[in-house]
Amino acid sequence: xxxxxQHPSRVICKSGTSVKIECRxxxxxxxxxxxxxxxxxxxxxxxxxxxEGSKATxxxxxxKDKFLINHASLTLSTLTVTSAHxxxxxxxxxxxxxxxxxxxxxxxxSGTRLTVV
Amino acid sequence: xxxxxxxxxxxxxxxGGISIINCAYENTAFDYFPWxxxxxxxxxxxxxxxxxxVSEKKEGRFTISFNKSAKQFSLHIMDSQPGDSATYFCAASxxxxxxxxxxTFGKGTHLIIQP
Numbered sequence: 001x002x003x004x005x006q007h008p009s010r011v012i013c014k015s016g017t018s019v020k021i022e023c024r025x026x027x028x029x030x031x032x033x034x035x036x037x038x039x040x041x042x043x044x045x046x047x048x049x050x051x052e053g054s055k056a057t058x059x060x061x062x063x064k065d066k067f068l069i070n071h072a073s074l075t076l077s078t079l080t081v082t083s084a085h086x087x088x089x090x091x092x093x094x095x096x097x098x099x100x101x102x103x104x105x106x107x108x109x110s111g112t113r114l115t116v117v
Numbered sequence: 118x119x120x121x122x123x124x125x126x127x128x129x130x131x132x133g134g135i136s137i138i139n140c141a142y143e144n145t146a147f148d149y150f151p152w153x154x155x156x157x158x159x160x161x162x163x164x165x166x167x168x169x170x171v172s173e174k175k176e177g178r179f180t181i182s183f184n185k186s187a188k189q190f191s192l193h194i195m196d197s198q199p200g201d202s203a204t205y206f207c208a209a210s211x212x213x214x215x216x217x218x219x220x221t222f223g224k225g226t227h228l229i230i231q232p
Binding site (some may be wrong): 006034036042043044045046047091093095105106107108109110111113 | 151158205210219222225
């Protein structure tokens with residue numbers, strides 16, 4: 001089955017620093033990947049849609065200069081949280097859709113727990 | 118505006134019973150309705166999904182019922198087991214002419230199966 005690997009699983013950083021999170025599709029190609037954020041005991045909120053070779057599309061209220069997304073290949077998308085602050089502490093999860101494979105299928109990574117101190 | 122409303126927020130079911138979680142959506146462009154199971158600290162895992170051209174889909178102990186006219190869909194877990202204790206999310210998305218939309222999630226249901 002389709003597998004999405006997300007790294008790191010946990011990261012603690014100091015306020016003001018930047019953190020990069022990687023999302024890889026291991027056994028399929030994905031022209032589109034999605035980034036979600038989930039606060040404790042809450043639902044997943046779509047942050048942005050990452051398209052291979054083009055600019056990401058951000059949801060309303062998500063700062064594109066703070067959450068930099070790069071989708072350089074059909075198997076890798078990265079999310080960089082720049083100048084992180086404690087309020088950015090959250091669970092970040094990516095998902096990917098296979099190209100030409102099962103339609104409508106979204107496979108999720110295992111998530112990254114970001115703690116900003 | 119919440120596009121997918123999920124209920125109940127929490128649910129306790131006895132082992133062997135039927136767990137039922139309901140969702141309602143507003144956007145008529147939605148045409149894909151999955152259910153996800155999430156354990157603490159993990160990403161969501163797809164349980165079962167349905168498209169609006171069918172009214173019911175069953176996979177093992179999991180069944181989705183879909184009512185297009187009412188814009189509602191539900192998850193039924195038969196013979197619920199303690200290992201089913203988790204948070205369940207319904208979701209929806211639209212797929213239009215080559216585009217690819219992200220999922221809109223419900224707020225989740227915390228399910229506890231009592232042994």
